[in-house]
Amino acid sequence: MIGRGAERVLGLLAAFGLLIGLYIGFVYAPPDAVQGEVQRIMYLHVPLILVSYLAFFVVFVMSILYLLRRQERHDAIAHSSAEIGVLFTALAIAAGSIWGRPTWGTWWTWDARLTTTTILLLIFIGYLMLRTLVDDPSRGATFSAVLGIFGFLDIPIIHMSVVWWRTLHQPPSVLRPGPSTVAPDMQVALYTNLAAFVVLYGYFLVKRLRLEEARCELNRLRMEGVE
Amino acid sequence: MIFVGHVMAIARKDLLAEWRNRESFTAMFYFAFLVLFLFNFALGADQALIRGASSGLLWLAFTFTSVLGLGRSVQGELENDCLEGLLLYPTQREAIYLGKLLGNFSVILVVELVILPLFAILYNMDLWSQIPKLLLIAVPGTLGFAAAGTLLSSMTAGLRAREAMLPFLLFPLTIPLILSAVKGTEVVLRGEPFELAMPWVKLIAAFDVVFLVTSLLTFEYLVEE
Numbered sequence: 001m002i003g004r005g006a007e008r009v010l011g012l013l014a015a016f017g018l019l020i021g022l023y024i025g026f027v028y029a030p031p032d033a034v035q036g037e038v039q040r041i042m043y044l045h046v047p048l049i050l051v052s053y054l055a056f057f058v059v060f061v062m063s064i065l066y067l068l069r070r071q072e073r074h075d076a077i078a079h080s081s082a083e084i085g086v087l088f089t090a091l092a093i094a095a096g097s098i099w100g101r102p103t104w105g106t107w108w109t110w111d112a113r114l115t116t117t118t119i120l121l122l123i124f125i126g127y128l129m130l131r132t133l134v135d136d137p138s139r140g141a142t143f144s145a146v147l148g149i150f151g152f153l154d155i156p157i158i159h160m161s162v163v164w165w166r167t168l169h170q171p172p173s174v175l176r177p178g179p180s181t182v183a184p185d186m187q188v189a190l191y192t193n194l195a196a197f198v199v200l201y202g203y204f205l206v207k208r209l210r211l212e213e214a215r216c217e218l219n220r221l222r223m224e225g226v227e
Numbered sequence: 228m229i230f231v232g233h234v235m236a237i238a239r240k241d242l243l244a245e246w247r248n249r250e251s252f253t254a255m256f257y258f259a260f261l262v263l264f265l266f267n268f269a270l271g272a273d274q275a276l277i278r279g280a281s282s283g284l285l286w287l288a289f290t291f292t293s294v295l296g297l298g299r300s301v302q303g304e305l306e307n308d309c310l311e312g313l314l315l316y317p318t319q320r321e322a323i324y325l326g327k328l329l330g331n332f333s334v335i336l337v338v339e340l341v342i343l344p345l346f347a348i349l350y351n352m353d354l355w356s357q358i359p360k361l362l363l364i365a366v367p368g369t370l371g372f373a374a375a376g377t378l379l380s381s382m383t384a385g386l387r388a389r390e391a392m393l394p395f396l397l398f399p400l401t402i403p404l405i406l407s408a409v410k411g412t413e414v415v416l417r418g419e420p421f422e423l424a425m426p427w428v429k430l431i432a433a434f435d436v437v438f439l440v441t442s443l444l445t446f447e448y449l450v451e452e
Contacts, residue, residue, distance in 0.1 A: 067445065067448050119399050119402050122398075122399035123396075123399045123400060126392075126395045126396045126399060129392065129395060130382070130383075130386075130392065130396065133386045133387060133388055133392060134386065142448050142449065143382045143449065145448070146378070146382070146445045146448060146449060147379075147382070147396065149441060149445065150375075150378075150400060150438070150441060151400070153437055153441055154400050154403070154437075157403045157430065157433060157434050157437060158402060158403045160403070160430060160433075161402070161403035161406045161407055161430055162403070162406070164410075164426065164427075164430075165406060165410070
């Protein structure tokens, strides 16, 4: 665990990064040649979705570590990361929907990556629901770990199936081989926001773990009080 | 070989119990029949519409029905502490998982085999010549669904909201499988060459491999203590 001081620094860094990100996204970066101002949603949408992939990857790794080593810390990180991942995925879908309305002409469409992302969201909402329903904490942690592993491994298969099914989304512009198709100024704006959101994720994670610690402490004190 | 014997013994136990009371089978069969029957009212008497939607209908009936059977199968183990007895059985955990899987898979497949002709009769479709091709999709599709379902139902069995939780977890995870099976079946029902369905069959196979291997690796954690 990191100290209070480092936690504060992380929080300030996240706030500062997001402010810079807003400035660069709204003022510094040029409007899109085709889409105009509305394209600026990208600076929110893309970092959100990339960070949520990161969050679910953390769930996957921590789930494996938990099954192998049985340390509550790993489970706490997996749980916290899943919560943040669900939040960010939901926000990314909402932002994408707002972006889709003026550019694609519809709030919602059964496009491949949109559908994949929504399935991912459903899987991890299920993950969080399962956690609340299992009374025994260690069993709950084990069940969640298994589900976290399945959820992550399922992503490529979901993606393949849905891509074959239909595709409308613009091809990936950041996570793809070859030179980027995004204009340099826009790239700066995009990566600044991405960095800010990664730091924000880190800050949320630390805060959430602190909450978990406090909860454990409270339980322990209650037990002592009973005795 | 001893391992295979253990798997067969557990599957045989499940199937024998099922054969003696036929509770799951009756419930699943009747439920699937009702679903097929109700689709008629959802779609009306439009033959072209029904033809277009038929493979989706069929797989929705299969998946809804399977969830019913999967939940019951593991619920039976919780009564009278049967699960504890099963875990005391001197074999690897993997054999228990595979045995339960084989039992679930067989029951679901039998229900599907009864439902298929019923579907053909109710909706006036010529399926008879297509049955071997349909099985090439239904067998691996059902295997994957049963593999994921057997694992997840062992998690949800003891929960308060188990009837709701199993589909909540199972359906999102198996969407690629359901989608592939629907698309593959569509090719067959339209009478197109089977090569067009091959990519979907391969995807189903990939799903089966990933879910079987991961289930075998993680099942022991779920049932320990």
